[in-house]
Amino acid sequence: MTSLRKSLVLCILLFFATSLARAQAGATWIWYPGDFEIWLSNKMQATRVERDAAFMPFWRLYSHQPQINFTKKVTLAEADDITVFTEGRYSVSIDGRFVQGDQQKIHVPAGAHTLDITVFNPAAPPSIYVQGRTIHTDETWAAGPRPNATPPAFNAAFAAHWNFDRPEQRPSEFKLATREIKPRTTKLGPHSLLVDFGEETIGFVKLKNLKGSGKLAFYYGETREEALSPDTCETLDRFTVTRHKGAFVSPNSRALRYVNIQLDEGMSADQVSLLYEFAPLVHRGSFKSSDDELNRIWDVAQRTLELNTREFFLDGIKRDHWVWSGDAVQAYLMNYYTFFDSDTVKRTTWALRGADPVDMHINTILDYSLYWFIGISDYYQYAGDAAFVKSIYPRMVSLMDYVLKRRDANGMLEGLPGDWVFVDWADMPKDGELTTVQLLFARSLDAMADSAEIAADHAGALHYRQLATELKAKIVATFWDPEKQAFIHSRKDGKLNRLVTRHPNMFALMLGYLDEEKAAAVKRNVLLNDKVPAITTPYMHFYELAALAQSGQYDDVIGQIKDYWGGMLNNGATCFWEQYDPKQTGVQRYAMYGKPFGMSLCHAWGASPLYLLGKYTLGVQPTQPGYAAYLVEPHLGGLKWIEGKVPTPRGDIAVSANATRIKVGAIAGHGVLRFSSSSLPHSASGAMRSLGGERYELTLQGAGEYVVDYTAPVRPAPP
């Protein structure tokens, strides 16, 4: 049995084992959709510090509903005895009558009944866990702010849950896991210790033996320089202890590679360790190639994404520890090629959106509201989770209502008072109608139309589709410059700004909004034109390289990944950074926001090679939601060989390729393998057809291994 098959079998076994465990356990904690996520993200985001000061989000925080009614209609062949656990003060009624006496163990007679449990909890999301022989809490229960409501009446919805499958696992007590890790080096000073954990990490610093009385300070650093700069490091903790003896654990989880521990005279400490704090993730995706640097880039990218995949997808673990929509939407895509952790995508989507009414863009950022819609569309394409789309659709509608109300007289979006138009850290005009923003707007209208169809809002689907179509036509008519043969930057007060930036051009290309002629022009005049200012953030490199790949520049993509991300490795990176300018050296590399160590050295948007290598090099992507149909189109991109796995909801797809062979471990579903070859392959395990030119297609008919052998080298598909 090959290792591929072993994995598949293991995966299937795991799947059944999980299902079985769930079927036996039955019940899970449930809540009103979004409430747990809103509450947890508020709590998490409010822990941000800037040195001594708390630094709470500057956007409006939404609240969970303080009271929720959970309802379920049951028809029992025989009586059931249920046990009720709740988070909050509660009452139980059966068929509209309050249960008297014991409020926890309740007898439900045989027959048809309506159970109604009302929970009040101003401090944390009202949630319940009910377990009987047949009755148990799950997503078939209705939940809403008014009793006994059938979704969608009175804002009722079907209940949400995660993995709190035991009564004692109360959602309000959710904590990430921890594991003790040892430092690589500890350097002792007279009243200090400088500890190096060898790589970027996060957790609670622990001193096994702290003795004495006085002040104790931890100065954290993503770099040695930062830890050794008590006056300018971004995070620190100060404690005072009295006649302390024994272990000391910091109550604060901090991102660090180094910690500089300072003690008062007469105090001593030894054996520093870290309670590494993490979300348990399965490493499903993988990537290896003939290029060691590229392999190291993939590993460090995975480490970067993993550290930022926590309660939610974070922007970075050191400084913000916040949930940002534009950042998250990239993390989702990287996640589909590594952990395929759907729960974290869903939690993050709920948390970003918050509750109603909307009176602010997500994170206050105009473009971040638009990315949010796109993230849902992407998630549906990768995970095929229609239930989630239906569940969140009402909040999509209310956010889109807000967006549509803010259009200008041209039906376009520009920043209004209170809005932040971000797009990128790049220095460029951001007022007026930005072409990039209108492109994202069009894409988000398409996402609305698709989601409306899933949610059976057919009128909505028509409406949003029409808006998208009109807007796309308007974008081309307004911003395509026939002379420059490229999209120009913006229009303000009716006046065009004919500046050419990479941003609108790469988005238009990547979104597939261009005909062949325009796509070629954009590639030639912008993407491959050194005179157009370069992208300086990994954030925008994500889209630039995706656009390059879409236009067939696979070698170029590999080359740029090696240059840019390899450059960070050469600068000692153990995770990828928020920003990287190859021209900078020394501590200036770490400065940002006017602060010497303001930059984040472990930033989720730094991990995009995960996505680029998975989607364009291994070449795996869904062509129907949830990989019901999918495409495998590997591109060596100048490498000798590549191999890896791409996780899907139906198991992992394994791909390996070299100059003379492509091998695919396929999943159940309608797969297609595409490749180019100057000669006909001399063997193939399946039905193959020519697509014309040097392009061929092999149908992957269900799970199993497919091999194509050549004599001539595999070539990239012609651009």
Next chain:
Amino acid sequence: MTSLRKSLVLCILLFFATSLARAQAGATWIWYPGDFEIWLSNKMQATRVERDAAFMPFWRLYSHQPQINFTKKVTLAEADDITVFTEGRYSVSIDGRFVQGDQQKIHVPAGAHTLDITVFNPAAPPSIYVQGRTIHTDETWAAGPRPNATPPAFNAAFAAHWNFDRPEQRPSEFKLATREIKPRTTKLGPHSLLVDFGEETIGFVKLKNLKGSGKLAFYYGETREEALSPDTCETLDRFTVTRHKGAFVSPNSRALRYVNIQLDEGMSADQVSLLYEFAPLVHRGSFKSSDDELNRIWDVAQRTLELNTREFFLDGIKRDHWVWSGDAVQAYLMNYYTFFDSDTVKRTTWALRGADPVDMHINTILDYSLYWFIGISDYYQYAGDAAFVKSIYPRMVSLMDYVLKRRDANGMLEGLPGDWVFVDWADMPKDGELTTVQLLFARSLDAMADSAEIAADHAGALHYRQLATELKAKIVATFWDPEKQAFIHSRKDGKLNRLVTRHPNMFALMLGYLDEEKAAAVKRNVLLNDKVPAITTPYMHFYELAALAQSGQYDDVIGQIKDYWGGMLNNGATCFWEQYDPKQTGVQRYAMYGKPFGMSLCHAWGASPLYLLGKYTLGVQPTQPGYAAYLVEPHLGGLKWIEGKVPTPRGDIAVSANATRIKVGAIAGHGVLRFSSSSLPHSASGAMRSLGGERYELTLQGAGEYVVDYTAPVRPAPP
């Protein structure tokens, strides 16, 4: 010095002393308007029980904002050192820069600065208390969900506060006061005590000496019968103690007159008392007359209102302990003739309304949304508090938007799915367009128009006024029956229901929406027509008697008060009831909602004689907001003499009258004394003029005592 003058001087001294104390203390706890009230009302209302079961409100509960930014621009002649207290995690920034180091004692340099304090608190309203030499928290600080916002941008508003004037008085720890009271009788049984507190009361039962192990049960009763019915009493508490010795205090405040204490074998208890729980209120209003029964009615009504004036104005203290809009709006009016507790009116108004968005009528009741607007209009008329109207106006607009969206094709309101149309407990059709509901709608549109003017929303004022005018015309055109010469009950699916009920007719009369001819017809054909079904709730008696008084039936009003409320006294009432049917006897008097003791025997809406006797018998009412101008028009109503005081924001107005003399202790402001006399008064301390007929008017030019003497008896004003 007369006792009247003494009171006035005392009142003025008290006013200045309070102002001085406030000026010295300076700071007070502040929060985002409505947040404390929403949070406290949720907490209070969730404590309702029905025997063993918690019974939470069946309407959607709103939440406070989990994070608020407080902002203040200061210009300091010299530096200030401020101390910061908050409820929640917080950061302080000065001119946009976070304060580092000590987060509580902060130095603010001389000059112009912007202070910005952000507080996060998911569990209770974010609030702050800042005290410096000159800087201090008060209503001049801005508060809102986004930083540094100037009201009304981004939902920012000026901060709200109450009386939490010391840093240790944290709003989240608010509790009512308690005072220990002794029972009137305690009857000992073998394992029980039956305790009678002599009158309706509320608080925590205390046993001075509880000994032994086992179960302890308290069965509460508003009547002896209820306390002695452990299986059907509305409230009870059960405890289990182990080797207890010493005092035992119930953690639950309950309404009761009687408590039946049951102990397990081997346990003993003695010396029962009650920690009476109350809101400290000043008894400013008073009423005495030549009729002892009427005096007793006033006293019991005051007791009834006082017990229900707590965190908010409640409907009743035993059962619901909830805040109901229709009930509260009556309590406000009674309050203006007794305690004039403006803070409780404002708290109740915020609590009823909740936050945005509105997706439900207040208490789910269509008519209760409409009363809410009227309550604000009444409050402004009595208290003249324009700041409050400005503060709550945005939530008036959002609730009215909700109401306006729910109009039918005729521009009228009828109950839609999820709405409760209450009007009264009376048995009558409640579907379709009720005339009563349209009248309340018209009045609430007038309230909107008035409030819009105060809030300087001139376009809104015009709009609402026009809607009100159109609706009033439509009501008369639709529902006035020329044949019956009265308003008919309703219209459903375009078909009139020509039933005549008292409700629409008495509202139209009371609201002053009728011309003289129609008013006379309504009086004759409905109010004084025994064939029209009688009112059976004190709730609707309030409006019926007000309408009777408006139409000059003062003797009749006094007579009906003595009959109906005197009837309850004859039935042993120590507070007034939720419902009273003189035909019922025995325990059937206490049954309601299908439960033997379901009725509330201490219901705020039972206390309306306070309003009726103050407004129509003492005859005092504001004619300009806040009593800037007012009318005194006493009516003996068949009594030999009356005397009393009516509180106002400018001090108390004292009135006494008998057959030959009227005496008024006037306040600063433009007062007018009106009366009727068959002969010219032979002396009057002020400028008097004849109004024609037997009616006279004396101008009350500022504070002081005014006396009018007659030879002929004072008569009621002609109808």
